[in-house]
Amino acid sequence: MVNWSAFRPLLTSPFLKNALNGAVKRNMSDHRVIPMQPSKWQWNKFKDLMNFYVLLGVIPLGAITLGTNIFIGPATLTKVPEDYTPKYWEYYRHPITRFIARYILNDPQQDYEKYLHMLYEESERARLRQIERMILNRMEKNEDYQAYYYRPVLAKYHRMSKDAADYLKTIRGD
Template sequence: MILSTLKNVGQLTKRIVKSPMTQRTMSEHREFPLLPSKYTWTKFKDLVHFYVMLGVIPSTLVITYCNVFIGPATLSEIPEDYTPKYWEYHRHPITRFIAKYLTANPQQEYEKYLAHLYIEDEKRCIRKLEEKIKLKMKERDDYQAYYYRPVLAKYHRRVKQASDYIESIQGD
């Protein structure tokens, strides 16, 4: 009885050894194909899809909400004591939002432009006056103060202090 059981175990081990899972077939010619990696391409696609969906879905929802529930502005009479704001002249609600919160006031921009023009005009007048002064100085050839380069007095004070100190050390 024991021998017959051992015989069955031997046959079982032969079957296990002969199974394709445990046998190593080294005689076949299998190669690992060298292909370029697709990691960067798939990562790029994933990031593009992620960021497009991150921006497209919310903006589509906001635009749809504005178009369906709010709608475009309509013209109406303005009360006499009311002055409309600059963003109220736009028709679409998204354009009004952009004009109100993201762009500058057109009146303020215009005044900045006028200030820039004024400063440039002042510079032009000063340049013109300098040219007249140089021309007169060249004509008369008697005044050299325009070409004088001012000297900073702090260096003269330092030199005087140093010379006084040296004189006090040396004596007479």
């Protein structure tokens, strides 16, 4: 076997050292790794959406509000002709509030009538529940059958079934 220590002077020569320094080295045992850090994806997504909604909503609405306040301004009181009845949205002072009241929100009279209808429906339901309780109490007191579950039979269908039975009887000849 060859003595490997004989090659040591060759490996320490300056020529070979320069050749090895210029070569590509693989540092596999070094601890130079990518440091772990939290992702910035959620933050970037939040910034993108925030910019999008600001450009989409805040800037146009701000411009409309600014223009309305500068060029139109709040309403002023004036004399109303005798034969004119003001609309419900004309009672608001600011033009944006008037626009919202006229085109987006319901008429207060319509809301009031819907509320009255809801009260009427609830009172009818309460009245029907009270009548049902009275009937159940009366049935319990008299130990009666549940007669209000009876569904009347229409005589028309009874006559049709009787005619069909008579016709079948004549065909069979019984």
